[in-house]
Amino acid sequence: MTGAAPFAHLSADARAELDAWVAPDDQQEALRVGYLAHLAAHPDGVAKAGPPAHLTASCLVVDPPRERVLLTLHAKAGQWYQLGGHLEADDATLAAAAAREAREESGLATLTLQPGIVQLDRHELVGSFGRCREHLDVRYVAVAPEGVEHVVSDESLDLAWWPIDALPPESEHELRPLVTAALRHLG
Template sequence: MTDPVDPAREYAHLHADATAVLDRWSAPDAEQEELRRGYLTHLAAHPDGVAKAGPPAHLTGSCLVVDATGEHVLLTHHRRAGQWFQLGGHLEPGDATLYDAARREAREESGIPDLEPLPAPVQLDRHTLEGDFGRCREHLDVRYVARAAADAVPRVSAESHDVRWWPVDALPEGTRAELSPLVEAGRRALGLL
């Protein structure tokens, strides 16, 4: 009989990396600074706070993909949530860093194998989950941005109903309040604003 896996031990390297990333991240405004401090408080209280098998609220990594022109973003129509989002998801024990988790998720969910996000996060977003997400109740999302090559061709993954390029000024209905600030932060980080 094998011992059950301890998420705090299995994810210790990602917990340490996420703490370091958030410690050194310079938040662009007071709201983001409050989230940054809240994430650090959460991590300090939960050694397993980066694991899906940890507390119902845990860190995730995501990546907004911007096209080569800077005028479109690639969104996925999430199978479980039934809504359009940036690419991303849970950290896995094989991810070396929080950045690596966001990059892996972007590549898997977009089908674009050479995506390379900028090295620092562009936004934090804490949100409650609605729908069939098992024990997951809240994601403390750390969001990166990547620019796709002009010849990038996205493919739908098993986690999505669809992936599609959307004009930055015509995001899908019902997503604008959440995604518009991310699109602005991502485009600013890429030097497009």
């Protein structure tokens, strides 16, 4: 199968999730509307092989006491970020893609993914990202089991638990809004 067909279910799921999501502020609402317009214009807008700007799914992993977050030192970007990446045709949903990416990149077999979108983030890519030029990231949050050991994957230079009140300085400006949204989402 070629083109948008293998990803049609993910495109439909993304539209349904974004349609149902109540954005917490005007900036997030503008992104939500923009993502929906992008998907309407690009049936393959959830596929890495689709347009250079496409949806991705990521997951902020938190520890049970909600004091630390598990971050990856991204191999291509060279900065600490949440776990996540491109959708695959066999992902059942956008949320399932975020959970799969988190499990693959962390080595954590079990995560408790919380239902619902936490945050949207549209960002341009600089560096060696191939044909990818912009990610329209849909972000979720998951809680890791107590005392679980993570494993660095081939996609990361490193993985580490970071205190919520001491995020990596070089990426805090990007991570802080996500951490705040995730904690709010967790209640």
